[in-house]
Amino acid sequence: MKKNLEERLxxxxxxxxxxxxxxxxxxxxxxxxxKADEAERRVIEEIxxxxxxxxxxxxxRRAASVxxxxxxxxxxxxxxKKDSPGTPASEPSR
Numbered sequence: 001m002k003k004n005l006e007e008r009l010x011x012x013x014x015x016x017x018x019x020x021x022x023x024x025x026x027x028x029x030x031x032x033x034x035k036a037d038e039a040e041r042r043v044i045e046e047i048x049x050x051x052x053x054x055x056x057x058x059x060x061r062r063a064a065s066v067x068x069x070x071x072x073x074x075x076x077x078x079x080x081k082k083d084s085p086g087t088p089a090s091e092p093s094r
Contacts, residue, residue, distance in 0.1 A: 012057060014053045014057065015050065015053060015054060015057065018046065018049055018050045018053055019050065021046055022043065022046040022047065022050065025039065025042045025043055025046055026043070
């Protein structure tokens with residue numbers, strides 16, 4: 001069964017809050033937007049934030065998915081950092 005938009009948004013609280021704020025701008029819930037250029041600026045700002053948060057959420061979910069897949073694949077070996085800072089510098093020639 002396909003989820004409706006609100007159910008899907010509730011699974012992403014940051015996006016849900018951002019879209020609620022965008023609707024608040026459209027509805028002028030604060031009552032402080034009088035001119036169209038101010039409304040446009042606020043809508044653009046909210047959409048920009050929405051895009052940033054959407055991409056951040058996507059990246060986090062993608063990284064977690066890749067991590068789970070790597071942990072499930074026994075043939076993959078994690079690369080660990082070396083304890084040694086490298087080879088010691090050679091002595092200057094005399």
